[in-house]
Amino acid sequence: MRVNVGSLRPVAACLLAGLLVVGAAQPATAAPRRAEQWYLDELRIEQVHKISTGRGVVVAVLDSGVEATHPDLRGQVLPGGRSYGASGDGRADEDGHGTHMAGIIAAKASGDGVDGIAPGAKILPIKLRKGSGTTSDAAMALGIRMAVDGGAKVINISQSGPGLVTDAEASAIKYAFDRDVVVVSGAGNTARGSVAVGNPANTPGVIAVTGTTRGGAFWSGSVRGPEAVVAAPGESVYNITNEAGYGWGDGTSDSSAIVSGLAALIRSKYPDLNAPSVINRIIRTARDAGPSGRDPEYGFGLIDPIKALTANVPPVTANPLLGPAAAPVDPGPTRAAGPDEEFDVTQHGDRGGPTDQQVMVVGVGIAVVLVLLLGLAVFLIWNRRRYRREAARAAAIPDEALDQALSGAYPSPGAGYAPPPGYPPAPGYPPAPGYAPSSGYAASPPGQGPPSGYGPPSGYAPPPGHAPAPGYGPPGGVPPAPPQER
Incomplete structure (x- = not known):
């Protein structure tokens, strides 16, 4: 048996x-x-x-x-x-x-x-x-x-x-x-x-x-x-x-x-x-x-x-x-x-x-977590840049200007630059058409010069009807403004 x-x-x-x-x-x-x-x-x-x-x-x-x-x-x-x-x-x-x-x-x-x-x-x-x-x-x-x-x-x-x-x-x-x-x-x-x-x-x-x-x-x-x-x-x-x-x-x-x-x-x-x-x-x-x-x-x-x-x-x-x-x-x-x-x-x-299989499962899990974290970091960086791009487009700012702004370096004004009306020009540039001194300065009585210590910006003539400031002369090659009748 x-x-x-x-x-x-x-x-x-x-x-x-x-x-x-x-x-x-x-x-x-x-x-x-x-x-x-x-x-x-x-x-x-x-x-x-x-x-x-x-x-x-x-x-x-x-x-x-x-x-x-x-x-x-x-x-x-x-x-x-x-x-x-x-x-x-x-x-x-x-x-x-x-x-x-x-x-x-x-x-x-x-x-x-x-x-x-x-x-x-x-x-x-x-x-x-x-x-x-x-x-x-x-x-x-x-x-x-x-x-x-x-x-x-x-x-x-x-x-x-x-x-x-x-x-x-x-x-x-x-x-x-x-x-x-x-x-x-x-x-x-x-x-x-x-x-x-x-x-x-x-x-x-x-x-x-x-x-x-x-x-x-x-x-x-x-x-x-x-x-x-x-x-x-x-x-x-x-x-x-x-x-x-x-x-x-x-x-x-x-x-x-x-x-x-x-x-x-x-x-x-x-x-x-x-x-x-x-x-x-x-x-x-x-x-x-x-x-x-x-x-x-x-x-x-x-x-x-x-x-x-x-x-x-x-x-x-x-x-x-x-x-x-x-x-x-x-x-x-x-x-x-x-x-x-x-x-x-x-x-x-x-x-x-x-067991070897359990170790493998744990290892795969760790790898998945690391990949997810890396993906999250890449997404956050990309999303931040995308947000800045969209904000720049909304403000009509060119991408190259945005890039320079992000790097902290704005360029000097280029040829033909003029400030907006009512603002002084950058050094070395002519004023915008129709520019006048900012408000807050009193005009001199007719026939009198400007207030003591006042002078127009360098390179500019006094307002019509005002005598030039002491020592002021028009820019080279430009004749003085003719007197105007009242």
Whole structure:
């Protein structure tokens, strides 16, 4: 009898996210579901997807079926089959476990959805059981063969059984190996009563995956054993569920799906690599997190997708998990390019602070505020100048005069300038026609000169009927005004 090695928590109706301010968590509504996928940040999946998305690779999910109509899986699920004696193509899931695994591997976010490890890959669902029942050994053996015949290059088995595989299952696994297929399986969960790595994970040549927590520590709910090959996130793994839902999964089921996604990324990036070389690349680029070398908890270490896709790892001809090559202790790859070489997810993983997406949202918000402030400043300057221009037009002042006024420099009067009637001329200019002294000065009696101290402006004759002031003479070349009769 077999049981699932992953359990799903109930799906929350509304997701809340907290943006920490001075250490106090405050609820926020409508937070992106992607923010719940902490494991994608630790695995640096956004950088990984710039290198490979798994395009062109088919991953078989041997499980409870897959709900192909889920918004985040539309177009991702191929017609599969049922290996327990019923008709159908595997694209239905009453339990939700298989759908969750398929989403971890290949989900494509639709709006506020979630991302898969290899969103370019396609899922081949092989339904092993009806509803939430158990999987028989015969259904498992037939399911593996159906997956191989259906074109899968990676097989994910998030199932675990006690003891060793049956002869039929062992024969089916060999059938997959002989046809260049990578087989990945969860090691098992202590919550299910497992105390050792179960089958088919304990079968030589299969990648047995244990679980880790946020930050890279070994997850206490995962079994351990000498058959462990690599470790991957297995606690609180957020992704899709059936009935178009979303939820968290705890278990090495989730860990296995993550590693299957990684195998798809490698097979897409290096389409000429055989299955043994894909396995070799995964284990030789894993980061040793436990005792030196292979250990019962982490196996060869924590998976490192960036290194697995970029390291210089020589190809091999035989499965490194079989025979004497099954226990390499020196990973020894050299990186093709350097800055990510020393990045350690156990040291730099997200431990409760804001996610990369939250930081990006805050950064965009700050940028928008700065742009608005700059735009406001430009508008105020422009509006002030426009107001002055309109005022100048209303007063019939030329623009060049306004510019000179703004700079504080009025020009000297030009040629032909004359003051308005009733005003004295500027120095050096003739008076306006009909100019007379300003009022307030008394005229002298007829025949008498002007009052004492009074004199017309320089260069001008006295008013008619008045004698010129002492010492006054008309301007050079101009005859004195003739006396007028009374």
